[in-house]
Amino acid sequence: MTSTYISQIIEQVNQVTCNCGPVLLYGENIDNGSKIAGLARGLQVNPRGKILNVGNSELTHCGVGLGMMLDGGNSVLFMKQLDFLLLGLDQIVNTYNFARAYRPIDKLGSFTVFPIVCDQGYQGPQSSLNSAGDVASLSNIAVYCLNACEDAAAVISEAFVAPGLRIICTSQRLFGMPSLSLPILDRAADSSIFRFRAGNDVTIVCFNFALRLGLQLSEQLQSSGLSADLFHANFVPGMDCRMVIESCRRSGRLIVLDDSKTITKYGDLIVRELQARGIHTSVRMATRSGCAVEGYGVGSDEFQVNFADLARFSRSPRAAETRVDG
């Protein structure tokens, strides 16, 4: 049976939760019905852990996880939609600020929020928040977006149960798709950056859940004789982006693919870093530019990429200065 995006993620999760000792896995309908639209289907836990169905109170669920963490316990909150996490932002921001200000990290337990990003479209204006990076910016914590099997395995094995707080996001749009296996060529120690393809003509950095589009672009470029460095970047404050910077130094061209709706782009950090280091790079931001009014209604919510334009950009002359266009 072919593994899907979500089934391989649950496999990775089970490898952790079956071996990590005491851990509470909790969420609304975590062991009932669809099991959170499949997010918790097949979920297993070791004998010292527990799977717990809880009521509808996301604010309190976030506080409970942080309270357990302060008391040295481990927990993972499974959440149906990133939208729901907005109810718990006071806890994610303010309570964790207390913890990191006054408690040594090695004395803390683990708290992971494990939400679905409702990006499949046709869900309406209140069930389509996909700006995971905004949560990272607001709370100054790492927010990971699982894309390929390999980055998912790395993030889950290292961060699913580990001291402190983080958010690990899955994409509803990808749930039923075949899993994507892309061997990691290189990675940052903080899991902020993973490199999946190596090339010299253009640097492609994918944020949120855009890696499959980035792969598609790199393969199209390859068929026309251009090679690309292909990266997936997580929303990690203070991210170690040296690999991307070095790639841009070689290629002189950077394409940022970001399917999130945020208007504050993490990709801007890379541009700023390039400018600070005086590395002349042409930059093409293939991102959404916020939402038009009609964009808030029910629709496909699909992130459109103009591959032909990006291919032209990839063949353009190297810039004499760092310049963002398009």
Add this chain to the structure above:
Amino acid sequence: MSLPTNIAKGPAAKMDLAELDAGHRTSNGFEDVLRLRYWQHILNELLKRKSFQIPIHLAFGHEAAAVALDRVAQPPDAICLSHRNVAYNLARSKSLDAVLEHYRLQGPGAERGQMGSMNLAMEDSSIAYTSSILGNNLPVAAGIAMNRKLAARDGVVFVLTGDGAMEEGAFWETLIFARSHALKLVVIVENNDCSMSSTIAQRRSPIDLAQVCMGLDIVYRAVPGANLAEVEGALQSARREAGNGLPVCVELALRTFNQHAGPTPGWPDDPLHIALADGLMVREGIEDPVYNIRQALGEPAFIQLTQAIIEADGSDKHLH
């Protein structure tokens, strides 16, 4: 600094603390309440002099509740506080000097962040968490209780909140969560009929917490918050009941005698003009824990005890 006038007017005979009847001192907690009031007076005098860069939410009137909790809480228990935590931190740490270190931003945790006042959780005090966000500490307390339950560890979690935080969704959510999962949680509601400067009548409809708790199948207790023995009794019972996995709500009717947060710019002057020079007692009435102690001891013994506490304590050094 001269002694407060209503103490100085007392009998000339001096009494050393050590000479006081040991049972009298330790069994009823009066000494602790009076010392706590004295320390708050010291802080209040320092606030008047603008000695701190940080806001400090004093808690004149909350001393009996703080001492009662200090006497009831056992080593495995955990305590979660709100922004108005000064009385509890002083009661648990038993050191004005240690708290002042934090208020002067010279706390021992200098290698990490300084705690200041609104998030003060004194070291080795069982105070696990303190929040400046109304209602924020309630879910965290439930989480600590949940962790203890899953790990089969002893201990009851006490969380302090008030009539303002009762209006927050977190209050209701936490009660439901705690009851649903049989957590060993005691929610102490300090009902001072005040949220910043608004009384309950000025901002919302009444809430009958007894009825609310009945509806949620949560044990409810209500006592006057300025009466040390009654608060202590209620908290003892609550600790026992919570220990059996029944969350408990204890509502304390009390009065906060000071203004919101010290001499805050733009805030109306403290109508009571609380001053150490006027004595430890702030109000002649049962809302003041110190008044209740005076009534229990009688005037001569009260004066002797307060005089002995102040002279032995030496905290007036902070005012020189």
